[in-house]
Amino acid sequence: MTQTVTVKSREGRQAERPARVLRPRVDLIEREREWTLIADLPGVDSEAIRMQTEKGKLHLCAERRALPEPPEGGRWLMRERPLGRYEATFELGEGIDTDAIGADLKNGVLVVHLPKCERLQPRKVEVRAG
């Protein structure tokens, strides 16, 4: 059976997807030695991510690769993906070793490791027999 679907013409709608500031979805987890921030950044190259700490804040900015446009003679069927730049700012409390913050990007997901500073690290106390 062949289903027929009427697809409305999308011509002239090209300009209707303005670039804007996007807020990534994030998870935030506290672990034994660090806080882990996980952000969805699909379609972003690692070189296009800028992260900096300043005055107790962590700024994250990531430019998404340009979305392809249908070639001449083609047309849009669906357009859900937003165009623009991901941005998020977090206020850092005390207890983060800001010099040791590190991040990696895999499968469009950014994982930021925010190690706890020395005094918050779990420590084993040895009990000596006296």
Add this chain to the structure above:
Amino acid sequence: MVRTLFPRVWRPLDLLGPDWDRAFASVFAADPFREVFDVLGGASEREGFLALDAWETPQALIVEVDLPGVEAKDVDVQVQAGELVLKVARRDSSQEGDRWLRRERGVGSFTRTLTLPSEIDPQAVQAELCDGVLRLELPKAPQVQPRTIEVKAIES
């Protein structure tokens, strides 16, 4: 005596406008199981997971889907009876002892079904996943592809 061991570390700045709430609601409240291309007359936007763009060229349909955090082995693409069925799973990466302070990234299995507006060649479908974006190329069946017919000049 109970004491707070850890300082209050995170306080999100007030960046979450109404747009964000709506985007969040749209993914989880919308019925992801049944969709046709036509529904998107008034394009909706799903920020982040499963947001989809599709376009048609004379030769093929191209679909790109945002799937951050999904491994290639957890993507299942099927074309049958004029429909494209996309099933994906995003694994839960939490570890034992995790204390969640915020959780916006959904995990689990997701399905989207799209009615194809044109007959395609199921054998020729190609899929690749790069940086959390799945790209599908669905070449149209030869019989619906435009064909240029050569006109021969015949001397009378």
